[in-house]
Amino acid sequence: xxxxxxxxxxxxxxxxxxxxxxxxxxxxxxxxxxxxxxxxxxxxxxxxxxxxxxxxxxxxxxxxxxxxxxxxxxxxxxxxxxxxxxxxxxxxxxxxxxxxxxxxxxxxxxxxxxxxxxxxxxxxxxxxxxxxxxxxxxxxxxxxxxxxxxxxxxxxxxxxxxxxxxxxxxxxxxxxxxxxxxxxxxxxxxxxxxxxxxxxxxxxxxxxxxxxxxxxxxxxxxxxxxxxxxxxxxxxxxxxxxxxxxxxxxxxxxxxxxxxxxxxxxxxxxxxxxxxxxxxxxxxxxxxxxxxxxxxxxxxxxxxxxxxxxxxxxxxxxxxxxxxxxxxxxxxxxxxxxxxxxxxxxxxxxxxxxxxxxxxxxxxxxxxxxxxxxxxxxxxxxxxxxxxxxxxxxxxxx
Amino acid sequence: xxxxxxxxxxxxxxxxxxxxxxxxxxxxxxxxxxxxxxxxxxxxxxxxxxxxxxxxxxxxxxxxxxxxxxxxxxxxxxxxxxxx
Amino acid sequence: xxxxxxxxxxxxxxxxxxxxxxxxxxxxxxxxxxxxxxxxxxxxxxxxxxxxxxxxxxxxxxxxxxxxxxxxxxxxxxxxxxxxxxxxxxxxxxxxxxxxxxxxxxxxxxxxxxxxxxxxxxxxxxxxxxxxxxxxxxxxxxxxxxxxxxxxxxxxxxxxxxxxxxxxxxxxxxxxxxxxxxxxxxxxxxxxxxxxxxxxxxxxxxxxxxxxxxxxxxxxxxxxxxxxxxxxxxxxxxxxxxxxxxxxxxxxxxxxxxxxxxxxxxxxxxxxxxxxxxxxxxxxxxxxxxxxxxxxxxxxxxxxxxxxxxxxxxxxxxxxxxxxxxxxxxxxxxxxxxxxxx
Numbered sequence: 001x002x003x004x005x006x007x008x009x010x011x012x013x014x015x016x017x018x019x020x021x022x023x024x025x026x027x028x029x030x031x032x033x034x035x036x037x038x039x040x041x042x043x044x045x046x047x048x049x050x051x052x053x054x055x056x057x058x059x060x061x062x063x064x065x066x067x068x069x070x071x072x073x074x075x076x077x078x079x080x081x082x083x084x085x086x087x088x089x090x091x092x093x094x095x096x097x098x099x100x101x102x103x104x105x106x107x108x109x110x111x112x113x114x115x116x117x118x119x120x121x122x123x124x125x126x127x128x129x130x131x132x133x134x135x136x137x138x139x140x141x142x143x144x145x146x147x148x149x150x151x152x153x154x155x156x157x158x159x160x161x162x163x164x165x166x167x168x169x170x171x172x173x174x175x176x177x178x179x180x181x182x183x184x185x186x187x188x189x190x191x192x193x194x195x196x197x198x199x200x201x202x203x204x205x206x207x208x209x210x211x212x213x214x215x216x217x218x219x220x221x222x223x224x225x226x227x228x229x230x231x232x233x234x235x236x237x238x239x240x241x242x243x244x245x246x247x248x249x250x251x252x253x254x255x256x257x258x259x260x261x262x263x264x265x266x267x268x269x270x271x272x273x274x275x276x277x278x279x280x281x282x283x284x285x286x287x288x289x290x291x292x293x294x295x296x297x298x299x300x301x302x303x304x305x306x307x308x309x310x311x312x313x314x315x316x317x318x319x320x321x322x323x324x325x326x327x328x329x330x331x332x333x334x335x336x337x338x339x340x341x342x343x344x345x346x347x348x349x350x351x352x353x354x355x356x357x358x359x360x361x362x363x364x365x366x367x368x369x370x371x372x373x374x375x376x377x378x379x380x381x382x383x384x385x386x387x388x389x390x391x392x393x394x395x396x397x398x
Numbered sequence: 399x400x401x402x403x404x405x406x407x408x409x410x411x412x413x414x415x416x417x418x419x420x421x422x423x424x425x426x427x428x429x430x431x432x433x434x435x436x437x438x439x440x441x442x443x444x445x446x447x448x449x450x451x452x453x454x455x456x457x458x459x460x461x462x463x464x465x466x467x468x469x470x471x472x473x474x475x476x477x478x479x480x481x482x
Numbered sequence: 483x484x485x486x487x488x489x490x491x492x493x494x495x496x497x498x499x500x501x502x503x504x505x506x507x508x509x510x511x512x513x514x515x516x517x518x519x520x521x522x523x524x525x526x527x528x529x530x531x532x533x534x535x536x537x538x539x540x541x542x543x544x545x546x547x548x549x550x551x552x553x554x555x556x557x558x559x560x561x562x563x564x565x566x567x568x569x570x571x572x573x574x575x576x577x578x579x580x581x582x583x584x585x586x587x588x589x590x591x592x593x594x595x596x597x598x599x600x601x602x603x604x605x606x607x608x609x610x611x612x613x614x615x616x617x618x619x620x621x622x623x624x625x626x627x628x629x630x631x632x633x634x635x636x637x638x639x640x641x642x643x644x645x646x647x648x649x650x651x652x653x654x655x656x657x658x659x660x661x662x663x664x665x666x667x668x669x670x671x672x673x674x675x676x677x678x679x680x681x682x683x684x685x686x687x688x689x690x691x692x693x694x695x696x697x698x699x700x701x702x703x704x705x706x707x708x709x710x711x712x713x714x715x716x717x718x719x720x721x722x723x724x725x726x727x728x729x730x731x732x733x734x735x736x737x738x739x740x741x742x743x744x745x746x747x748x749x750x751x752x753x754x755x756x757x758x759x760x761x762x763x764x765x766x767x768x769x770x771x772x773x774x775x776x777x778x779x780x781x782x783x784x785x786x787x788x789x790x791x792x793x794x795x796x797x798x799x800x801x802x803x804x805x806x807x808x809x810x811x812x813x814x815x816x817x818x819x820x821x822x823x824x
Contacts, residue, residue: 043585106597108619117577120654132658136567136767137598138621142812154704155627156620158568158598166616173634194573197580198593202443203460255561255606255615261594262439272612386594387603389615415533436530440591447589 005172006237006244006398009089009230011081011186012340014327015050015223018062019084024344027352028371032326034209034221040191044200048209049191050223050328052077063147069130072109073190073224075143077333081226082144082184089230089242091182093149099230100152100180102171103141104163104187106332109134111192140188153180158332160385161294162253163187164227165335165393169251171231181236186228186336195331196222202261210297212322213306213367215359220296223328227336229343246343249378250286250394252276261386262300267308269390270294270382274312277380277392286378288318288394290351292338293367294382295322296329305382306365318380321368325355335383335391342379342395349376402474413448414441426471431464442467449473455480483637484699485685486822488692489553491545492681492775493518496762499544504779505762505787515656516677516764531608534591536571538650541680542601543608546644553684553692559640560614561602564628564647566621566767568598570655601648614640622809625681625771626702629817633697636687646682647771674737677764681775693822694782697774698722698802700817708742711814712750715806718816730800731786732756733777735769735807743814747806748793755794757786770807770815777803781821 012019015033016026026033034048039055052073054062059076063083086096116131133139141156157166164187171185189195199205199222206219237244254276256269263269278286294305309317323341330337345351351374354367379395407421410430414437428434431442442463449455449466455477457463466476492498495516497507509519518541523532526544535543542563550558575592594600599617606615614635618627625647632645656676686693699722706714719726732751736744737760748756757780763772780786781803786796801821808814 114577114580117574118581121578121581133662136621137619138566138624138767141620151704153702154620154623155630156618156624157616157627158619159602159615159617160597160599170616170631173638177634177637179634193580193585194577194593197585197588198576198590198596201447201588201590201593203446253614253616255603255612257606257610257612259438260440260600260603260607269612385599386597387599387615387617388606389599389603417533418529440534440594443590447587450587 003176003178003233005175005248006232006234007229007246007248007343008232008237008242008244009085010245010340010343011084011088012225012227012337013052013077013081014225014330014337015052016326018080020340020344027323027326030353030355030371032209032355034328042193042196044196047196047205047207048221050221050330051191052224070112072112072134072140074105074108074111074188075134075140077190077224077226078103078140078144078188079147081186081188082148082228085184085228085230086148091230095182095240096149097151098182099150100154100183101141101145101150102155102157102167102183102185103144104157104167104332104335105137105140105189106158106160106163107189107192107195108137108140110194111190114193159389160387161329161331161334162383162385162389162391163332163335165383165391166253168229168248168336168339168393169253169391172248172251175231175233182230182232184228184230186226187333188226189224189330189332191222191224204298206297209356210325211356211358212295212297212325213302213354213361213365214357215361217297217299217302219298220324221328223330225327225330225333225337227333227340229336229339244398246346247396247398248393249396250277250281251392252280253391256388256390258388263304263384265304265307267304269388270305270308270384271311273390273392274308274380277394281394288378288380289374289376290345290379291318291320292342292379292381293320293322294384295324297324301384302361306361306363317365319351319368319374320365321352321354323352338381338383339393339395342381345379346376346395346397349373402477403470406470406473409448409452413444424470427469430467430469449477453477453481483633485633485636485697486689486693487683487695487697487778488686488690489549489551489555489684490682490775490778491548492679492772493520493541493545494679494763494772495519495677498762508789515651516675517651518679534595536569536595536650538569538571538648539601539604542646542648542682543605545680545682546605546646549682549684550644553642555642555684557609557611558613558642558644558684560632560635560643561605561611562616562628562631562643562645563602564618564624564768564771565598565601566619566624566649567655568619569596569600571650571652572596574652574654622767622813623702625768626700626815629700630702632685636685640687642684642686644682644684646680647768648680649678649766649768651676651678674739674760674765677766677769679763679772681771689822695778696820696822698818698820703814705812706814708746711743711746715747715750715816722818726751726754729754729802729804730797731780731803733773733803733805734758735760735773737761737765743808743811755796756792757790758792759790761789767809773805773807774817777805777819781819
């Protein structure tokens, strides 16, 4: 028995702003959220990042967190986005209590523990309880569940940059299998010195604004954010009279098995993930109208992804763009951030521009340059990560 | 120059944790990547760090590194040429 | 969904990797935490690949290889790993790089290796395995999340799945865990002792010649009251149409420390033989992975190993083992394992 899986709520925080409306407006106005860091205290003060424009104190206030101990931005961003999602879905207390949460993150509470570790190294006294207890990835999931008073099953996925795409896939699989009726799925990641310096040491950060799919692309810009979807079975949605904003019709995960950090030039893993997503969707006549690409802006990813897309679509690649040119690469949150953009594209019947594109790659792909209206029934959203992890999701109009 | 090559071999073995190799196992002209010593692109990034930290020689573009890291001799020559 | 165990291997602070001499010799750890008793990896893993691997990856890859050999599986239909803290050794190493070099020019290898999914990714790379590849990092349910995903994969039609749990300790992790009162830092502490290791399994959809145990059912739940435990266990046994008398051994994650949950379970199952596993594995986010492994080996060998039996009498044969564990009273697990063929 296979159940249909509907998106009945969504919430998002990114460098573009707080909430779906603010994010959509920025994408419409074609204003990027990427700029030099304001809140992250780093030596790399000129490296552009997609930072959420608020201090930890104001985020805590927004999230309704009054803890004395330092709370990671990862938790705060996650709480704000997840709360928007459940409010949008109109879930009451009882419905929340029985909902599960599957959350994705790559570094969890690193933004707090990296500072505590520094003090520890210098021999300064660190209040451990306050600083390290929220380090692990699972902590953020538990904290978000507690904040929203969820008592359902909890799960945390950490598959690098595909983490939250995988949470949506996992939720859809569990609902399809009839194991659960309602899951909140998404991801959250805050900027940290650890990830910024990590990507910098790999020499894949663009010192200027990133330009995915451009012939002269120089790398990615890191970002931060959180996004969550409420996913429900048809029966659960109808029983409470909820609204279906979109349907999750396809998903696929595959491993590129090529290199620890780089993608195979031909996009083997990406091709397999997209192919699996089509198989799950189970429709031979499925026409993808828009591809929200992984499109990080690195030479390697964009080439690999382009090749996979050309192979899948027999060189007739649909309308395509990378919204990372507006938000930066939000790592563990990226799949969910782009899932929300995909749902919004279906609801608004539009595609997003690929910011900062001057000369498209010479391989023939022509990404969208501007926000524009088109007819959209199906959206493909890609997320690829370290460790060869490749995931693709298909969202369809209801 | 000879000393520099020997020093480099020791440093590379230690840095990249090439436990099975002794400095004398690496020929001065032997290719470090691919079939020879068998280094890969992650090692190339480590070598860039080594040259900058130990010798103050910068390689901005990993592509440029490919040629420099061809063999112990090419690395030594690059250091000699660029060292202040 | 049921899954058949056709291969399993574990590295723990005791001798568990060498199946021929399983737990025969007891290692007396004189340290305040239990570090893994590791095999000679060079005989198991290509030395060229070993050079970048931290201990958690070596422990995982070696255990995964051995489980696959036992099950005669070359390319698993899915690779699923649970890890509570991930690759902490490399995480610390890169943090130290950032601090020591003040965000200057940094060596990238530790960063690459620090990602939680390095273990599953590395296994996929070594096996050239393009299939489903997931990593869960969910505190005391990291392995349980992975196990549930593995069973879901089998339900979806995948033939066999490689699933495992792993965590490593560094002296700093030990110090920090101790100071947040997660584990003991000295022997007087009434807290559990930190341990590390990896346990991997091949689960198959159908029973085959290699199958020696089965996971009949598993449930993970959070934040119960001590009084809720009895109800949870009864409900779990009921849905498997079993009474407590049908259980030959209860394997629990207690460790000599006063604990209301384990007391409640012991009270409920007081007629049964009760065994422990954390004196072998120590405490960690993924200690239960080893608990599952030990249950499977006990069913395979029809043996209750030295230093594991806590109370009751081993009746000579093992058909069903009920595993109960919790992490810090928050993340609880119940799994029913059976002998195979039954």
